[in-house]
Amino acid sequence: MEYEINQNTLAIIPINKEQSKIVEENNVYIINKKTIEIIDHSCKYFGSSFNGRHEGTKNMIGVNYKTPILVEETRNIIFFPTCSTRLCDCHWISLNKINNYISCNNNSKVIFKNGYELELNISYGSLENQILRSTLLESVIRKRKNSI
Numbered sequence: 001m002e003y004e005i006n007q008n009t010l011a012i013i014p015i016n017k018e019q020s021k022i023v024e025e026n027n028v029y030i031i032n033k034k035t036i037e038i039i040d041h042s043c044k045y046f047g048s049s050f051n052g053r054h055e056g057t058k059n060m061i062g063v064n065y066k067t068p069i070l071v072e073e074t075r076n077i078i079f080f081p082t083c084s085t086r087l088c089d090c091h092w093i094s095l096n097k098i099n100n101y102i103s104c105n106n107n108s109k110v111i112f113k114n115g116y117e118l119e120l121n122i123s124y125g126s127l128e129n130q131i132l133r134s135t136l137l138e139s140v141i142r143k144r145k146n147s148i
Helices: 035-045 050-061 124-146
Strands: 009-014 020-024 028-031 069-072 077-081 092-094 098-104 107-112 117-120
Touching (some): 009 035, 009 117, 020 035, 035 050, 035 069, 050 124, 077 124, 107 124
Antiparallel strands (some): 009 092, 020 028, 077 092, 098 107, 107 117
């Protein structure tokens, strides 16, 4: 099954080396692909690729590591990784679906707008940094769209 990220997608969570869990606002899917493959497929579906989007982000905000990705620009669908995209445990989180995030037992918890909670094995500071990078990307994109 192919899966395209959409405006209902909250997170892409690795299950093992070859499977991912997709959490949407009202559905959960198990896909036989790595998280990065789902991100790349979705970027290609919307006219680019992971590498193209990565280069775009790098040029816009100067970030080269744990880069937030603009998956689809008309709906501002931006996802960010929780760690290096080369690692098997890399989760991808939708910026615009986050309601809040908190520190939780040396980890972090994301609370999504629909009430779904996801505990992540990263520090609060690292999560906050990823959210700030993603918000900066969103801001640069908005400014550029408004200046056209």
